[in-house]
Amino acid sequence: MKALEIKNVSKTFGGLAVLQDVSLAIEAGERRAIIGPNGAGKTTLFNVISGVTPLNSGEISLFGKKSEHLPSFRRARLGLARTFQQNNLFFNLTLLENIHLALLPHKSPFTPKEFLEDCGWWEKRDVLVKELSYGEQRQVELLLALAQSPRLLLLDEPTAGMSSVETHKITSMIRNLSREITVLIIEHDMEVVFDLADYITVLNYGKVLFEGTQEEVRSDKRVKEVYLGTAD
Amino acid sequence: MKQRWLRFPLIGSIVALLALLTSPLILTPYGLSLMTQVLIFGLFAMSLDLLVGYTGLVSFNHASFFGIGAYTAGILVTQGYENFWFTLLAGVTVSLILAFLLGTLVLRSSGPYFLMITLAFGQMVFALAWRWRSVTGGDDGLSGIPRPELGLPISMWDSQNFYYLVLAFFILSSFILWRIIRSKLGRSIIGVRESESRMQALGYNTWAIKYLAYTIAGGFAGLAGVFFVYFNGFISPQQLDWSMSGLVILMVIVGGAGTFVGPVIGAGAIFVLQNLISAQTERWSMSMGIIFILCVMYLRDGVVGYTIKLSKKGLRNYESFRNKKRE
Amino acid sequence: MDFSSLIIQILNGISYGLLLFLLASGLSLIFGLMGIVNLAHGSYYMLGAYLGFVIIQETGNFLFGLLGAGAALALLGVVMERFFFRKLYKRELDQVLLTFGFAYLFLDLAKWIWGGVPRILPKPSFLEGSVSILGEAFPIYRFAMIVIGLGIALLLWAFLEKTRTGIIIRAGVDDKEMVSGLGINIQLYFSGIFALGAFLAALGGVISGPIVGAYPGLDFEILVLALAVVVVGGLGTLKGAFLGSLLIGFAETFGKAFFPDFAMFTIYVTMALVLIFKPSGLLGKEESR
Secondary structure: OEEEEEEEEEEEEEEEEEEEEEEEEEOOOOOEEOOOOOOOOOOHHOOOHHHHOOEEEEEEEEEEOOOOOOHHHHHHHOOOEEEOOOOOOOOOOOHHHHHHHHHHHHHHOOHHHHHHHOOOOHHOOEEEEHHHHHHHHHHHHHHHHHHOOOEEEEOOOOOOOOOOHHHHHHHHHOOOOOOEEEEEEEEEHHHHHHHHOOOEEEEOOOOOEEEHHHHHHHHHHHHHHHOOOOOO | OOHHHHHHHHHHHHHHHHHHHHHHHHHHHHHHHHHHHHHHHHHHHHHHHHHHHHHHOOOOHHHHHHHHHHHHHHHHHOOOOHHHHHHHHHHHHHHHHHHHHHHHOOOOOOOHHHHHHHHHHHHHHHHHHHHHHHHHHHHHOOOOOOOOEEOOOOOOHHHHHHHHHHHHHHHHHHHHHHHHHOOHHHHHHHHHHHHHHHHHHHOOOOHHHHHHHHHHHHHHHHHHHHHHHHHOOOOOOOHHOOOHHHHHHHHHHHOOOOOOOHHHHHHHHHHHHHHHHHHHHOHHHHHHHHHHHHHHHOOOHEEEEHHEEEEEEHHHHHHHHHHHHOO | HHHHHHHHHHHHHHHHHHHHHHHHHHHHHHHHHHHHOOOOOHHHHHHHHHHHHHHEEEHHHHHHHHHHHHHHHHHHHHHHHHHOOHHHHOOOHHHHHHHHHHHHHHHHHHHHOOOOOOOOOOOOOOHHOEEEEOEEEEEEHHHHHHHHHHHHHHHHHHHHHHHHHHHHHHHHOHHHHHHHHOOOOOOHHHHHHHHHHHHHHHHHHHHHHHHEOOOOOHHHHHHHHHHHHHHOOOOOHHHHHHHHHHHHHHHHHHEEEEEEEEEEOHHHHHHHHHHHHHHOOOOOOOOOO
């Protein structure tokens, strides 16, 4: 069964066609990267998939279930978790309280304590999230998503603005995730993309330009044209 | 550090409880009457705080629920339904019904729209009370409402007895609200306040959470309203217009939104101020406006909020001082 | 209702709607540019009516009353923005609470100075009397209200569409960070918009003075209608304010004609209906959920 299937999805914002007839199919357990220049519609795609932004036309299926009319919280309950491009955390609450809220709806087998100890964050449990560094907050974004015991994980530029050490940490975290979780990741950092992705979808001006394995993407002429230089 | 921190509220609560229980023995009749009002409005303000402080919804028509509870009880009593338990239940029920209805409309909006819509519907309820003379007495209101008949051999005309009745319900309601805030629902409510989009991404039905908070808040406001009409003996449309909604918002802010005890302290502070100022001048309303403005500009976290901030800072300084000493 | 009465009511609806537009446009623009819902806007209207009354009494001149009240309230608007709202920059909710506090202040001030008795403003003498429309009498003053209202609406539209200041304001409504980023002193425009909104509100108060008068309580009665307008028409758009004003104006007028006892409920029903189907107003900007 496909974890995610998008058929002919279009989204216009006041005259501007941000997504045009986009179709995607992602297998369960797959690691798919979505790349493309700024403004290509990647985050909008995530917003449409997760239900934050309503689409104008098209269909979305999550684990075989028709989802385009479901509100975002229902899609989360189907097993979809996401991180946001701009840290969207409970800044005035402690790390422990953040994780607690993430675990609450899922009748998780883990207690917040077990979860935090497991990922090595127990020491910082009483720190207010707003007092964590940017890189730490970015990691907490990922932790919140993982606390939901997701089946499909949408990561929106998880390593943006991070040092190479922090990037390495996050990349290892993602790489070590069980294949029971399907991962869809938007990234600009090509090293991360080539490290993690089984398959890559290239988006440009709201349309799917190309899809393929790493080698295919690396050698495609159009992709090279669009992406003047691939390394960060 | 957390354990030490918890000691203060516990000791404070016990002290406060003792103070409340012994007030009738210490205070003058006037002081007792003031105290009774503080409890009634304290409850009213706590119910609003559930919305303002905990859910992050600044509702400008909370007096609608207060007033409807009061009017329901008042109308029933003047129509001959004297049993207190019946009028209490009826008052709270009608407030809940209003909250159920209004909730479906006002919670479709957020931010500034929510604010405006609550204000507008608040004025609608006011207009209803004003126009519907046959039922509400119009702008003359309803008067001559006697003290509640409990069906027990205790007279509520004795202000001490009435005070204890109000206190009992105040303590019970505070307890219920406290349990709600500490529950999973309470945590969800706070989560919605902090980031509704995050909560939705985590799988919470944030509309349902807000709706629950709204109706619970409305119900408790109605409860406060019932006691108000019994205390006052009189109810008029003024008790449910914008100035009343604003008064209770002020109490929440002066005391400290989201601090649980803030609203009651705020109610106390406002009543004391009102008494002091009204003794000097007729311009209480203007003074209230000025206090409102000054508070929003300079004491936004309220008395309790500010105290908590200062003591946390003090505690942190103390900790770092102690750590330095160890080195 | 026979045809001539219908025409009269339509004209009443238009004149009332345009009056509301004076108030709602200011409210909408202030929100659009600054993110504040000015709950003291009705107070501006009321104070404008009172000041107009005082000036007309002293000078006997309606125009002086109109412009004098407008200028005074514009000044008040600037003072409020400069000394109070600016201190709470980026704290929009607190700014709204501030306006609420001012509403208390202004209401009590009006009661203190003028007491509780309503003051009716005198019409300018050349606008007294009525004309006959299809056999029904229609006050000339109401015609004047329609003409003035449309005139001001047109001027406002031209100002926003055609002048540099107007374009900057519209751009600011769209994206104020961007505008300040272009090196424009956005704070100056905040003061300006406040002044403009207060000016328009005061005009509305004086213009409606001969019909409605000035009395304590006018502030929130009219504020609620203005809020209904922006809820229905959407915040931040002038077109929305215009459409909403006419809609609410008609709802109020026809409501009063058909259900005199419960006229105001036509407004609330209208609001409720719009809310159910379009929570950000008929022409408001769509909010992403």
